Amino acid sequence: MHTAHLARAYGVMDQVMASNRRDSDRLRGAVVIYAAPALGKTTIATRYARDLHRKILRRYGPRTPEGQQRLPVVYLPLSAGTTLKGLNQKLLRFYGHPAATRSTRAELGSLAVDCVQACRTQLIIIDDLHFIDFKHRHGHEVSNHLKGLANEMPVTFMYVGVRLREKKFFDEGLLGEDAVYAQTSRRATRCEVAPFTHATTSGARAWSALLAALEAHVILADAHPGMLTDHAKLLAMRTQGCIGSLTNLLDRVCHLAIATGTETITRELITQVTIDNAAELSAGTA
Ligand SMILES: Nc1ncnc2c1ncn2[C@@H]1O[C@H](COP(=O)(O)OP(=O)(O)O)[C@@H](O)[C@H]1O
Ligand SMILES: [Mg+2]
Structure with a gap:
């Protein structure tokens, strides 16, 4: 990206x-x-x-x-x-x-x-x-x-x-x-290199742009525009704006989406998925 x-x-x-x-x-x-x-x-x-x-x-x-x-x-x-x-x-x-x-x-x-x-x-x-x-x-x-x-x-x-x-x-x-x-x-x-932030206006815009760009690469049967950008805040919280954690989360969410037959990315799936230790720990304290 x-x-x-x-x-x-x-x-x-x-x-x-x-x-x-x-x-x-x-x-x-x-x-x-x-x-x-x-x-x-x-x-x-x-x-x-x-x-x-x-x-x-x-x-x-x-x-x-x-x-x-x-x-x-x-x-x-x-x-x-x-x-x-x-x-x-x-x-x-x-x-x-x-x-x-x-x-x-x-x-x-x-x-x-x-x-x-x-x-x-x-x-x-x-x-x-x-x-x-x-x-x-x-x-x-x-x-x-x-x-x-x-x-x-x-x-x-x-x-x-x-x-x-x-x-x-x-x-x-x-x-x-x-x-x-x-x-x-x-x-x-x-x-x-700083992490992305959702707290400032320009930061949020950059974060959404990244999510929109990633969205285009997600191949699921029911994929639709906005399935990531709608959850920008939640995703920022779960990954602390760290791009490595985000791609990691996306991989697993997509796996879940396929395994459960949801075939799209929903709020429930994002909350459900487990990701790397650092992201889990920081999200817990945030
Ligand atoms: N510009 C980017 N576009 C897409 N994915 C990225 C980008 N930068 C990093 N990533 C993702 O983040 C992960 C970690 O990146 P990496 O460059 O190995 O980080 P670092 O060297 O800082 O630890 C990569 O495996 C990749 O999935
Ligand atoms: Mg490295």
Whole structure:
């Protein structure tokens, strides 16, 4: 769905990418997408990446002038306890480099730079960055390494994660006065993804627009316009405006509608359906 959040995030990313194109020898800025879970961060990042990949391949073809495969975007989802070496190995594995598991740390770094240049990569997305604890030594190393890569590679970095500000990503794990010296904070552009809200007029309009768009995709025998938008307030309450919970709820409501033979979405079905833990808990306290 082309939500307002998606459009805004695309706008920020376009700006950063465009300013990075201007000087090829200048240090490039980074984009940071952060929000609570299930608000569509990964969706935004991967959709943007796919669009960029296609656009560049359409314009320049699948091969570089030297005959290498053109890979405009790299996507790296991190896992728990990713170390510096692990990060470089992941990067090389994305490129299918045969030396990914055999080299030393320093070699890995320079191989990665080679790959990025050979395949004309322009954007590297690092997803689930919250797995790295920036207050820990390993996290500090990774943070410094990422800065180093940004110096050496002609690419834009996009970092995606939950609560990155609280995790001291921008401050590089530094505390108090030292945080002023954190370079990441000056290099990175923030892009926060907020949940939908039903409380304000513009929020309610955006929420209804999303529901109307989703409605068109629901295939039930008795589906009719308004079956979701009529319950906008109830749906907002049940999902707290979280798009991940909403799609999850829709899947299950549709299952119920088919199983019970109702074949449309009603208030009863929406109240009846069980959804994810976070949404159930927050709806209980709201
Ligand atoms: N723009 C969108 N349009 C439709 N569904 C979306 C959109 N963004 C998120 N979703 C739904 O929300 C779910 C969670 O999104 P995801 O991007 O994985 O969130 P996050 O990475 O923030 O945890 C997705 O599986 C998808 O069903
Ligand atoms: Mg994600």
